[in-house]
Amino acid sequence: MTMVNAYDGSADSLDPADQALIARRQQALGPAYRLFYDQPLHPVRGEGVWLWDKGGRRYLDAYNNVVSVGHCHPHVTQAIAAQAGLLNTHTRYLHEGPVEYAERLLATMPDALGHVMFTCTGSEANDLALRIVRTGTGRQGIIVTRLAYHGVTEAVSELSPSLGDYVPRGARVHTIDAPDGGPDQGARLAADLTTAIAEMRRDGIEPAAFICDTVFSSDGLYPDPAGFLQPAVDLIRAEGGIFIADEVQPGFARTGDAFWGFQRHGVVPDMVTMGKPMGNGFPVSGVAMRPELVADFGTNARYFNTFGGNPVACAAGMAVLDVIEAEGLQENSRTVGAYLKEGLQDLGTRHAGIGDVRGAGLFVAVDCTRDGAPDAALARHVVNHMRRNGVLISATGPGANILKIRPPLVMARGEAQLLIDAIAAAMDAG
Structure with missing residues (x-):
């Protein structure tokens, strides 16, 4: 960034x-x-x-x-301390924490998003989303905006042009202009996406996904007019790809008029990635998704993350939701x-x-x-x-x-x- x-x-x-x-x-x-x-x-x-x-x-x-x-919110710090003093382990043991947190988190989202998988950072959440998408679709192509930031792992740094030109970006990642606040930006974004897909296909690569931060934070913050994302979402699906909403920055009530940034645009993403504010500073992140997207991946690859979804992380996440609601x-x-x-x-x-x-x-x-x-x-x-x-x-x-x-x-x-x-x-x- x-x-x-x-x-x-x-x-x-x-x-x-x-x-x-x-x-x-x-x-x-x-x-x-x-x-x-x-x-x-x-x-x-x-x-x-x-x-x-x-x-x-x-x-x-x-x-x-x-x-x-808020820094050091007492409800969150007490929840972390209480659970850390009782038990902290991984998701291969049965525990109420990750189940209850997943249920509560999914209740804030559209019904079509039926599963959530936990990770530790937003970078890791986007990395997992890429693995699932590329495994499930058999495609490689990803489209991002020109100054996007989606994380720092090797895989998602390819999707983060804001990190600088030193990050190698191959033919399977294409960039398009971000919105600029103009009245026709919905149509323009879809047109740019069409061009990127055509360029990809000339290189023999099929589009797997369009991913964006739903307020385009690193591109300069372009949240309006509400609804302009819909044509691009319709287009990527029509071309056989999926839409990933990166909610690391706009999510968890940040935009005020919606709990999630994508809700301002009236769209239902195929995947939602989350991080940063989930635990108010405690490392917790995740990916919510349509269940059909992860069916083959879950059967053939499974998933394990030593710290993702641990009881202390879930206690922090639950406490954050408590505070957002109560206050x-x-x-x-x-x-x-x-x-x-x-x-x-x-x-x-x-x-x-x-x-x-x-x-x-x-x-x-x-x-x-x-x-x-x-x-x-x-x-x-x-x-x-x-x-x-x-x-x-x-x-x-x-x-x-x-x-x-x-x-x-x-x-x-x-x-x-x-x-x-x-x-x-x-x-x-x-």
């Missing part, structure tokens, strides 16, 4: 202890890891939408969807998200550097522009100015100019206003 605010190696504004820790980190972890911000953050505690650094300074976290119901977080995402989006749109009328503002629920994108063109330098300035002043966001998109705002679902209206004010101050300082 594009991160325009990655640490560039300068330690000018860091205290000696953090400089030493960065040096140790680079020595121990190697060169592939990245740190956020020009001045990396060193948090030591979290609660709700807040993080505290080692010096006791508080930061409004408007980026971390992993802790979707009305889907409605909170809808109302506070609307307040945030409207406030940023109003801010855009006063700042030339703000272009389009779009979003769904508590997932909002702000284009930073100069004379109508993407302005990556402004986006980087805003992200780092906000970090220095106690508010955390990130940036994404093909032009590295799109502010990515994705706070925990417990954000209140007053905290949303703090976020709007921080963006205004950063724009004024730019």
Whole structure:
């Protein structure tokens, strides 16, 4: 995923202890890891939408969807601790945890999605989905959007162009343009999919699946107009493939007006992959699917995952669903998200550097522009100015100019206003 605010190696504004820790980190972890911000953050505690650094300074976290119901939510941490103190094992033993969690999770989805299989990360969920699809269809071709992110295993890194050109991508993976918010984007997306399928077939490859994040997060966040996915879903099925909805980022009430991102488009996916917010930071993920898709795979290949669906993971997942329901977080995402989006749109009328503002629920994108063109330098300035002043966001998109705002679902209206004010101050300082 594009991160325009990655640490560039300068330690000018860091205290000696953090400089030493960065040096140790680079020595121990190697060169592939990245740190956020020009001045990396060193948090030591979290609660709700807040993080505290080692010096006791508080930061409004408007980026971390992993802790979707808030940092260290007591109901979730207590559920994890209680089950960890009792039993943790794998799914080859009989246990109520994975069964009850699967039943409850499937109850949030269309009836056609009758099975769920558990994994540990979103990458692993997408990897398993690919295995099942390619085994069941006998086909290899996968179509993704041009800046998609679907994970980091060898198989799904092929489906993640946002990781960079160094990731090899063979003829069995084709990319198409992401939506851009235009009124005809449903027809355009289907037309681009038609072209990709034709190009695939010229190479002797049959399309197995079209997979997308249903709000197109890494492409720059394009959730509207609701319903535009339907023509592409109809097309891939007509051509003998299936539709996989990657709900790692839009799922679990994030969009406010629906529990799942695909529900905003009125479609029923053949498969749904999930991760990140499922356990509020505890590693749990999964794949829900039409039962017929996994029948042959289940008979001939079976499935085993040492940690996927373990009792502690399922306790975390159940607790997250408890909190979303008990605290009305889907409605909170809808109302506070609307307040945030409207406030940023109003801010855009006063700042030339703000272009389009779009979003769904508590997932909002702000284009930073100069004379109508993407302005990556402004986006980087805003992200780092906000970090220095106690508010955390990130940036994404093909032009590295799109502010990515994705706070925990417990954000209140007053905290949303703090976020709007921080963006205004950063724009004024730019």
